[in-house]
Amino acid sequence: MMSVTPQPSNGMAVAVVDDDENVRVAMGNLMRAIGLSVELFDGAISFLREDMDRFSCVLSDMQMPGMSGLDLQRELARRAPDLPIVFITGYPEEGVREAAFAGGAKGFFEKPCDIEELVAVVEAIHR
Amino acid sequence: LEAAAIAPSHLGCADPEVFDLIRDSVVAVDLSGRITAWNRASEVLYGWSRAQAIGALYEEILDDDRDWPEPANDAEAVGAEPTEKERERRTASGASIFVSVRRVQRRSVSGDPLGWLEIGTDLTALRRSQWLGRANQQRYENMFNAIPVAVTWVDYSEARALLAGWLGDSDADVGEWLTERPERVREMMRATYVVDINPFTLDMFRSPARDDMLGSIEAFWPDKNLPDYIDWVVSTLAGNHDFAREINQLTVDGVEMETWFTTRFAPGTLDQGRFVATLIDYREVKRREAAIRQGEAFYTDMFHGSAFSAWRLDATKALEIYASLRGEGVSDFRSQLEQDPALIWRLTEGIRVIDLNEMSVSLFEGRSRKSMIGSSITPLWRPEDLDPLVGGLEATFDGNESYKSSARMRTLSGAEIDVLFTLSWSGARHEAGELLLAVVDMTEKVQAENALVETQAALAHATRVSTLGELTASIAHEIKQPLAALTANGGATLLWLNRSPPDVGQARELVEVMIADARRASQVVTHVRSLASPQIGQYSRYSLSALVDEAMKLVAVQLQRDGVLTSLVLHPNLPDVLCDKVQIQQVVVNLALNASQAMAGRSTPRLTLRTSFGETGVMLRVEDSGPGIPEEDLEKLFGSFFTTKPDGMGIGLAICRTIVEAHGGAISAHNLDLGGACFEVNLPLADPDS
Numbered sequence: 001m002m003s004v005t006p007q008p009s010n011g012m013a014v015a016v017v018d019d020d021e022n023v024r025v026a027m028g029n030l031m032r033a034i035g036l037s038v039e040l041f042d043g044a045i046s047f048l049r050e051d052m053d054r055f056s057c058v059l060s061d062m063q064m065p066g067m068s069g070l071d072l073q074r075e076l077a078r079r080a081p082d083l084p085i086v087f088i089t090g091y092p093e094e095g096v097r098e099a100a101f102a103g104g105a106k107g108f109f110e111k112p113c114d115i116e117e118l119v120a121v122v123e124a125i126h127r
Numbered sequence: 128l129e130a131a132a133i134a135p136s137h138l139g140c141a142d143p144e145v146f147d148l149i150r151d152s153v154v155a156v157d158l159s160g161r162i163t164a165w166n167r168a169s170e171v172l173y174g175w176s177r178a179q180a181i182g183a184l185y186e187e188i189l190d191d192d193r194d195w196p197e198p199a200n201d202a203e204a205v206g207a208e209p210t211e212k213e214r215e216r217r218t219a220s221g222a223s224i225f226v227s228v229r230r231v232q233r234r235s236v237s238g239d240p241l242g243w244l245e246i247g248t249d250l251t252a253l254r255r256s257q258w259l260g261r262a263n264q265q266r267y268e269n270m271f272n273a274i275p276v277a278v279t280w281v282d283y284s285e286a287r288a289l290l291a292g293w294l295g296d297s298d299a300d301v302g303e304w305l306t307e308r309p310e311r312v313r314e315m316m317r318a319t320y321v322v323d324i325n326p327f328t329l330d331m332f333r334s335p336a337r338d339d340m341l342g343s344i345e346a347f348w349p350d351k352n353l354p355d356y357i358d359w360v361v362s363t364l365a366g367n368h369d370f371a372r373e374i375n376q377l378t379v380d381g382v383e384m385e386t387w388f389t390t391r392f393a394p395g396t397l398d399q400g401r402f403v404a405t406l407i408d409y410r411e412v413k414r415r416e417a418a419i420r421q422g423e424a425f426y427t428d429m430f431h432g433s434a435f436s437a438w439r440l441d442a443t444k445a446l447e448i449y450a451s452l453r454g455e456g457v458s459d460f461r462s463q464l465e466q467d468p469a470l471i472w473r474l475t476e477g478i479r480v481i482d483l484n485e486m487s488v489s490l491f492e493g494r495s496r497k498s499m500i501g502s503s504i505t506p507l508w509r510p511e512d513l514d515p516l517v518g519g520l521e522a523t524f525d526g527n528e529s530y531k532s533s534a535r536m537r538t539l540s541g542a543e544i545d546v547l548f549t550l551s552w553s554g555a556r557h558e559a560g561e562l563l564l565a566v567v568d569m570t571e572k573v574q575a576e577n578a579l580v581e582t583q584a585a586l587a588h589a590t591r592v593s594t595l596g597e598l599t600a601s602i603a604h605e606i607k608q609p610l611a612a613l614t615a616n617g618g619a620t621l622l623w624l625n626r627s628p629p630d631v632g633q634a635r636e637l638v639e640v641m642i643a644d645a646r647r648a649s650q651v652v653t654h655v656r657s658l659a660s661p662q663i664g665q666y667s668r669y670s671l672s673a674l675v676d677e678a679m680k681l682v683a684v685q686l687q688r689d690g691v692l693t694s695l696v697l698h699p700n701l702p703d704v705l706c707d708k709v710q711i712q713q714v715v716v717n718l719a720l721n722a723s724q725a726m727a728g729r730s731t732p733r734l735t736l737r738t739s740f741g742e743t744g745v746m747l748r749v750e751d752s753g754p755g756i757p758e759e760d761l762e763k764l765f766g767s768f769f770t771t772k773p774d775g776m777g778i779g780l781a782i783c784r785t786i787v788e789a790h791g792g793a794i795s796a797h798n799l800d801l802g803g804a805c806f807e808v809n810l811p812l813a814d815p816d817s
Contacts, residue, residue, distance in 0.1 A: 020608045022644060026615035029637055033622035090607045111611035115618030 012056035013037040014122070017047050017072070018088075019064045023111070027059055027088070034119055036126070044072035052080035057106075057125050062089035062096060070096065073103045084125045088113055152226070152247035155233070156185045158240060172226070172249050174219030190217040213250065222399070225250040277328035277406040279321050281344065281390070283363070284400025286318040290360070301364060305357045312353050315360070316345035322401075331408050334379040347376045349383060359390065368392045376406060384408060436487035436566035440504065442523070442552075443560035444477030449524050460524040464517065471513060474520055475505040481561065490568050492538040499539075504564075509537045514733055518694050519550045523562070528552065532694035533569065533687070535731075545569040545687075569687060605651040613644040666705050668813045671745045672697035672738045678712035679736065682719050686734065689723045696737040701745045705813035710786045714794075715747070717779045718806050722751035725804065729753060733803075744792070744811040751805075755798040764796055783808075 014031045018024040019042055028038040036056075041047035044060070044067035058076070062069035069087050076083055086107040087100050097108050107121040147167040155164035165180035173180075173189065180188055191214055211229045218224055226247040233241040293311065294301065305312050324340050332347070334340045348356060352374045362370050371389040378384060387407040448470075457463045464470055480500050491507065493499045508516050515534035522530035529551035536546050547567040616637045623633040676697060686693050704711075719734060726732035733752040738745065756764065765784040787794040792810040799805050 020612075022612040022647065023608055023615070026612035026619070026640070026644070029619040029640070030615045030622070033619035033633070088611070090611070111607045112614040113611065115614055115621075119618065119622075 012054060013039045015039050015041060015047055015050075015055045015058045015060075017041045017044055017058060017064070017069075018061040019043055020061070023061070023088075030115065030119070031059070031122070034123065036122070043067065044069070044075075048072070048075060048079075052076070052083055055080075055083060057122065058083060058085045059122070060085060060087055062087050062100075063091050070099055070103070073100065073105065077103065086118070086121055086125075088118070149246075152249075153244070154180075154185070154189075154247070155242065155244045157242040160185050162188060163242070164244075169247070172218075172224070172247065173216070179219075225254045277331045277408075278325040279328055279340075279404045279406070280323040280401065281404050282320045282322050282401050285320070286315040286360075287363075287400050289315055289318050302357055302361045305360065306354065309350075309353055312356060313345060316348055316356065317343045319344045328406075331384075331406065332376075332378045333382070339379055346379075349375055349377055351375065355388075363392075436484065436490045436546075436568070438483045438487055438564040438566070439481040440562040440564055441479045441481045441560060442477065442562045444479070445474045445520075445523075446560050448474055448477055452524075460521040461517070471517065471520065472505060475508065475516070476503045478504045478562065480504070487566070490538070490544065490566065491536075492540045492542065494539075506539060507536050509535060509543065512536075512692070512731065514735070515548065515692065515694055518696055518735070519548075522696065523550070523552065527699065530696070533692045535692060536566070545692075606648055609644045609648040609651065613641055613648070616641045616644060666707060668703040668705055669708055669711070671701055671704055671711075671747060671810065672699065674706075674708060674711055675715050675736055675738055675747060678715035679719065681712075682716055682723075686719065686723055689727070689732065691723050691726065691732045691734050693719075694733070694735045696735065698738045698740070698745075701738060701740065703813045704745060704790075704810045706790050706810065707786075711790070711810075714783045714786050714808060715749075717783050718749040718808075721779060722749055722753065722804070722806075725753035726751050741809045744809060746810075747808040749806045749808075750799060750803060752803040755802060756796055756804050761796060761798075765794065 014036045016024055016027045016031065016038055018027065021042070024040050024042065028040050031038045039050075039055070041050075043064050047058075058072075060069045060072055067075075069089070073085055076085060084106045085104070086109070087105055088109045088111055089096070090111045100108050106125055107118070109118055149166060150168055152169040152172045153164065153166045154162060154169055157163050162180050162183055162185055165175070165177045169180065170176055175183075175188055186192065211227060213225060213227050216224055216226055227250050228245050228247045230243050230245045233244050235241055290301070294304070305315075321341050321344055324337065328334070328340055329337065332340060355372050355374045358372070359370050369389070369391050371387070374386060374388045375383050376386050376388070385408075388404065389406075390402045390404045392402045452460075452463060480502055483496060483499055485496065487493075488496050488499065491499075512535040515532040518532055519530045529549060531547065531549040533545065533547050536544055536548070538544060545568075547569055549565045550562060551565075552562045620634045620637040620641070623630040623637065676695060679693070679695060683693070715736070719736070722734050723732065726734070729752060731752065735748075735750045737748045737750070739748075740746065765780050784794050787808055787810070790810055792808060794806065794808050796804060796806050
């Protein structure tokens with residue numbers, strides 16, 4: 001059974017990056033249910049316009065128009081190397097998972113993902 | 128009273144006057160060859176009175192050999208059937224007649240030979256009418272062939288009488304006598320009359336009216352051809368029935384033309400002085416010959432210069448076998464073949480090589496063209512690979528104009544070759560019982576054009592992946608998105624409910640979102656189905672056979688690579704179907720590639736696609752020689768995600784069914800009696816008015 005300890009907000013938010021609006025909103029719902037504040041972005045490009053210091057964690061799709069999850073990870077490694085990133089993908093392609101972990105990803109989930117595991121990973125990041 | 132009704136034994140002792148009641152000639156002859164009985168009918172037929180005939184020698188009276196037939200010596204001949212022969216004889220006036228003669232031996236009560244008795248039936252009139260029938264038929268055939276022939280019926284009896292009067296009992300040489308007297312020749316010509324003509328004669332002689340042509344022949348003969356007329360007279364007097372000579376004739380308006388002149392007396396009519404003369408206009412013939420030669424030259428160039436193996440085959444014997452099969456009521460060639468497997472070799476033995484090109488000699492490893500001409504096509508076929516041959520023969524039996532198939536044939540040295548062969552027969556060649564066979568060597572093609580084949584195979588594969596693989600991937604992704612949202616919202620709902628106190632308000636909102644997510648997932652499924660359904664406005668009328676032929680070109684190379692022998696048996700005259708062309712072709716491609724995969728690893732994979740009339744519309748059958756479908760799988764075959772392939776997606780047949788059903792048709796599968804699976808697609812006909 002899932003239960004939740006409200007997380008310290010300390011003014012920072014979880015960034016949810018997904019081009020599918022329904023998935024994006026649903027992930028936001030999930031993050032709010034564990035007491036985190038959330039900001040939603042429909043792609044990596046719009047997200048990267050923001051100030052990275054405002055975010056405690058990034059929850060990102062892998063396959064997105066314009067810029068992929070792996071591209072986003074490489075960009076963040078340059079601009080905010082300490083910002084944790086968790087991937088949720090609809091296309092479990094060979095090699096992508098390995099590349100994501102090699103780049104320092106905190107989690108890699110396949111849609112539709114195991115919610116308890118996802119919550120555990122996100123909570124661990126915020127502990 | 129019919130002569131035949133009287134048994135031979137009765138004739139031996141009958142009163143001679145009884146014979147007068149018989150309308151056939153009855154003649155009795157003793158052992159010395161003298162005539163002992165001669166009835167009324169004999170007097171009428173042969174022109175000799177009974178008084179003249181009785182006691183005279185048979186040979187002299189009838190101008191016939193009395194030793195025919197050899198008298199039977201054994202006693203059993205008494206009851207034997209009379210022997211019968213047709214004889215040409217002469218009457219008392221010298222006219223020749225045709226008589227059907229039956230002879231029987233006469234014997235005494237003690238069995239000693241007494242001589243023989245013969246019954247003769249006059250066939251002269253019958254033979255004459257038959258001959259005239261043939262002349263008419265010949266005239267018809269000539270006209271049918273559009274060769275211009277003038278046919279004239281000529282009465283020469285008066286001219287002959289003139290000549291007989293001049294010569295009397297003189298034994299002068301008729302040819303010399305006439306050559307010295309051209310005015311007599313002219314006189315004979317004036318006494319030689321045209322009594323009837325065929326319509327073309329008017330054209331040829333540029334005669335405005337029929338009556339201008341009837342009457343004396345003199346005006347048509349230029350002086351320089353008098354010697355030819357004399358030769359003809361001499362030939363006729365010598366008893367020749369036929370005469371042929373190249374002569375010039377004058378048209379009604381006096382223009383000279385070259386003709387081929389032939390005359391013919393019907394058997395038994397020589398002395399009646401009537402004959403048929405045919406004249407062929409040489410200019411016209413030469414013109415036509417030139418045209419034909421030109422056509423032939425083109426054909427010959429094409430035939431001998433072609434890069435594929437080309438054969439002209441004489442199939443008249445095979446066609447005779449077909450005719451007799453049909454005469455026995457056979458309509459299904461294949462089931463006949465099952466009952467009588469040797470039929471196929473009788474047919475191949477009945478198909479002989481008329482001609483073949485050098486390409487054929489080298490492909491089939493013959494010694495020379497000459498050595499192969501005249502032989503049968505039997506050695507070219509492997510007994511293990513008869514399907515394409517059976518298909519071709521079935522198509523000829525059914526009267527289809529052509530048949531094409533891939534095949535494994537055999538060279539004269541016994542090597543196997545993979546080929547594409549086309550059998551065709553049409554028009555004039557068909558009339559002559561001639562087949563054309565074209566053979567393309569696929570073995571060499573595959574080797575020589577390997578690169579091209581690879582590319583095409585890759586392309587075909589890409590096409591297949593893009594039609595099916597991409598669709599699957601997109602289905603998977605489209606469904607995963609709402610499911611991902613659903614689970615995330617579900618997780619959030621649980622979390623709100625697990626708080627203490629539970630936040631039911633949040634949970635309720637999220638459950639409503641989840642219902643929307645679930646609806647979206649089901650919309651994706653609906654959308655996928657609609658993708659596989661024909662789009663409004665993309666329906667057009669197509670021939671199923673043409674669609675199949677075109678679709679199979681896309682996969683021909685792939686099938687060739689898989690070693691599949693593919694035959695297309697496409698009905699040429701099916702009514703159209705109203706369909707989305709690309710989708711129906713997708714079905715064809717899917718079924719063909721499915722079959723090929725099912726046959727992977729089999730020694731002789733064969734694929735046959737047939738189009739035909741179905742029960743309500745048209746039908747496509749895709750038959751393979753694979754392992755068939757397990758009974759328990761037949762039901763679920765067309766359901767989604769059914770697959771027997773390790774990496775299969777299991778949606779190919781489901782999509783086929785969706786497409787076919789969206790067209791108002793039906794798809795089904797069953798196993799063939801002789802092994803292998805058969806997929807049957809039935810499609811309704813297009814509304815004839817649409």
